[in-house]
Amino acid sequence: MQAKRWWAATVGLALLAGVCAASSAWFGVRAWRARLPTPPSRYGTSTQALLDLASHAGLASRNEASFESGNIGQIEHPKPNAYVLNLRSDNDDALPNWWRQWFYLRLSDVPVGQQVSLTLQGAGFHNSYLPFYSYNNVDWIQFADSAVTQPAPSVLVFTAAFAQRTVWLARYVPYPYSRMQRFIAQFSGHPAAQISIIGKTPQGRDMPVLTITAPGDQSRKERVVIHARTHPGEVASSFLLEGLISFLLGPSVRAEQLRSHLVFTILPMLNIDGVVAGNNRVTPQGINLEGTWLGLAPPSLALDPLRTPPEVQVFHKYLERLLVAGPAVTMALNLHASAGEPKNQAFAFAHFGSTAHGFTAFEAELYNKQIKFIKLLAAAQGPAWLTGGSEGGRDFLKAQIPERWWWEHFGPRVTALTFESTYGLAGDQGRWLKPNDLRAFGAAVGEAIGRFHFASDFCTASVVKNLVKCR
Numbered sequence: 480m481q482a483k484r485w486w487a488a489t490v491g492l493a494l495l496a497g498v499c500a501a502s503s504a505w506f507g508v509r510a511w512r513a514r515l516p517t518p519p520s521r522y523g524t525s526t527q528a529l530l531d532l533a534s535h536a537g538l539a540s541r542n543e544a545s546f547e548s549g550n551i552g553q554i555e556h557p558k559p560n561a562y563v564l565n566l567r568s569d570n571d572d573a574l575p576n577w578w579r580q581w582f583y584l585r586l587s588d589v590p591v592g593q594q595v596s597l598t599l600q601g602a603g604f605h606n607s608y609l610p611f612y613s614y615n616n617v618d619w620i621q622f623a624d625s626a627v628t629q630p631a632p633s634v635l636v637f638t639a640a641f642a643q644r645t646v647w648l649a650r651y652v653p654y655p656y657s658r659m660q661r662f663i664a665q666f667s668g669h670p671a672a673q674i675s676i677i678g679k680t681p682q683g684r685d686m687p688v689l690t691i692t693a694p695g696d697q698s699r700k701e702r703v704v705i706h707a708r709t710h711p712g713e714v715a716s717s718f719l720l721e722g723l724i725s726f727l728l729g730p731s732v733r734a735e736q737l738r739s740h741l742v743f744t745i746l747p748m749l750n751i752d753g754v755v756a757g758n759n760r761v762t763p764q765g766i767n768l769e770g771t772w773l774g775l776a777p778p779s780l781a782l783d784p785l786r787t788p789p790e791v792q793v794f795h796k797y798l799e800r801l802l803v804a805g806p807a808v809t810m811a812l813n814l815h816a817s818a819g820e821p822k823n824q825a826f827a828f829a830h831f832g833s834t835a836h837g838f839t840a841f842e843a844e845l846y847n848k849q850i851k852f853i854k855l856l857a858a859a860q861g862p863a864w865l866t867g868g869s870e871g872g873r874d875f876l877k878a879q880i881p882e883r884w885w886w887e888h889f890g891p892r893v894t895a896l897t898f899e900s901t902y903g904l905a906g907d908q909g910r911w912l913k914p915n916d917l918r919a920f921g922a923a924v925g926e927a928i929g930r931f932h933f934a935s936d937f938c939t940a941s942v943v944k945n946l947v948k949c950r
């Protein structure tokens with residue numbers, strides 16, 4: 480135990496200082512890669528392995544897109560109308576290539592008015608998708624279905640005749656830290672919104688929390704905690720969150736009901752430094768923040784200060800203060816986005832299962848609450864968009880994810896679950912999801928939260944498009 484704690488402290492301090500550790504850790508990474516048989520699951524990527532990767536973070540960057548959230552490896556230009564874009568994963572390929580997904584770059588010498596081919600190679604996940612391009616880094620256009628081919632599993636080729644010489648390209652519409660800041664700042668004068676800076680990231684950036692509730696006595700309310708962008712490349716979760724926040728602060732009767740019954744504590748971006756760095760999965764120190772809610776033994780609510788990365792510590796300490804101050808937390812949503820097959824639906828991870836399948840009544844209570852919420856969300860958005868009703872078992876207890884921490888301390892009193900939105904066709908909608916689709920999905924999340932908490936007196940229209948009936 481002593482030795483283990485010493486190791487943790489040493490690595491933790493090395494991570495905090497950004498120190499490039501001994502090369503033996505790098506060989507450990509290579510060995511880990513070699514024995515990795517399948518894409519790592521949510522629970523399968525060991526914190527140990529990801530911590531080891533921190534040794535690689537101090538090298539000179541090979542990122543050819545050196546702006547906020549930019550990320551691409553070598554850009555080749557073999558012919559005037561052909562580019563080869565080499566994907567680069569986090570911190571100069573410190574992760575296995577399974578995680579090479581996020582790219583965002585600028586080309587400034589593109590021939591105008593003729594077909595240009597862009598070959599993106601080195602993908603880890605072998606799913607096709609339609610990237611976006613922009614001439615001004617503000618307005619984004621998705622490549623047409625017919626303009627994207629996949630000649631090999633790890634290669635996508637997309638073509639277009641561009642109208643300007645400067646073209647921005649990205650996996651999906653980018654959602655950097657500065658965009659998040661601008662979005663929440665617009666609500667700074669709203670009577671039901673409060674923006675708090677709860678701490679700093681390791682690179683010194685502000686970590687904001689947006690609180691949404693009607694002013695006045697809070698003691699009879701319940702609290703819903705939401706956080707997003709643990710994984711920087713999962714920009715879809717930010718568009719979903721925009722829709723949810725706009726809904727909650729909007730003029731509908733439902734939103735008013737939500738604000739008067741509930742307090743929403745929203746951390747819109749957990750891995751801010753990773754977002755700025757253009758990473759897909761981890762922090763600039765190589766840490767997957769999802770698996771680092773490293774709790775001390777209950778009943779202590781605290782996380783281990785020696786092993787928990789700073790971003791998680793800041794958020795968690797803020798939550799501890801809220802748990803003392805009240806009102807009680809009833810729901811904790813952890814927003815992600817999945818880069819699966821295009822027709823994969825959005826989904827939520829339910830935990831445990833029914834008593835009929837051997838789970839205790841205490842465990843089944845959480846499962847039933849999660850299923851209730853998933854069904855309400857499917858009803859609000861349309862059942863074709865969402866899956867996630869199956870029993871999740873106890874796997875979530877094997878990793879130090881937020882849901883485990885909530886379960887260990889609050890049992891079924893807190894309906895804690897991860898929700899994964901998607902970039903693709905969301906089942907089979909017949910079209911690729913745009914940011915506005917994700918924003919509508921976010922409004923449906925607000926709808927489902929309301930029905931979950933006070934179904935009997937919640938405004939009766941059941942789908943988002945009918946909101947007007949409740950005004």
Ligand SMILES: [Zn+2]
Nearest residue numbers: 710713815816
């Ligand atoms: Zn994720």
